[in-house]
């Protein structure tokens with residue numbers, strides 16, 4: 001699933017092609033892609049409008065329209081964005097197509113059909129409950145200490161909770177916990193202030209590096225021009241089960257935490273006894 005670096009990379013590449021281009025028509029190839037309003041209204045409200053501003057919040061892409069409504073897109077597992085010549089044949093998994101005034105199409109392709117489009121007057125309706133952006137000043141050790149206090153859930157699961165911090169998924173949670181040398185099953189409320197500071201910094205560092213590398217391509221993620229990211233070459237533990245830890249050589253171990261595949265170094269990320 002695309003996480004913060006992938007969503008930001010896609011949005012940055014897409015923006016110059018779609019900004020200030022009136023939407024001539026909307027082709028709803030699969031109506032289920034529209035979460036709200038009902039699909040007929042969705043198409044009617046978008047036709048003739050243009051995107052005047054783009055932004056990202058967590059894993060959501062936000063497009064402000066010239067009538068102050070917002071189009072919001074979430075790629076979920078397999079969603080992809082492309083801007084192509086309108087004459088180019090549709091692909092089997094194209095779900096939503098915006099015909100733009102300059103003769104090109106903005107296409108949302110999604111094999112697994114989990115991706116969604118929203119059209120709302122107030123973006124808070126969709127993104128209002130998200131936690132802070134991890135690269136913002138609001139994501140600070142004091143904030144993390146406050147939200148983790150007394151939490152008994154595994155820190156890995158808490159990092160994936162978008163209400164705690166927005167935009168982190170399975171890949172960057174594992175990489176950040178390794179960098180901070182914290183066991184993924186450690187209950188959130190048992191982290192020391194030193195560990196919380198290390199984790200906050202690890203998250204910021206990993207995400208900044210992944211942004212610079214245009215994201216991580218393991219299977220589905222592509223930039224809008226079809227090219228891949230490069231951060232997969234920098235992964236230390238994610239999907240490296242059995243391979244030597246880059247730091248100490250111990251084989252990387254895989255466990256399942258909250259239903260998610262989790263990778264860590266059993267030598268350097270030790271589960272601490274819980275004090276009562």
Ligand SMILES: [Zn+2]
Pocket residue numbers: 245246247248249250265266267268
């Ligand atoms: Zn190690």
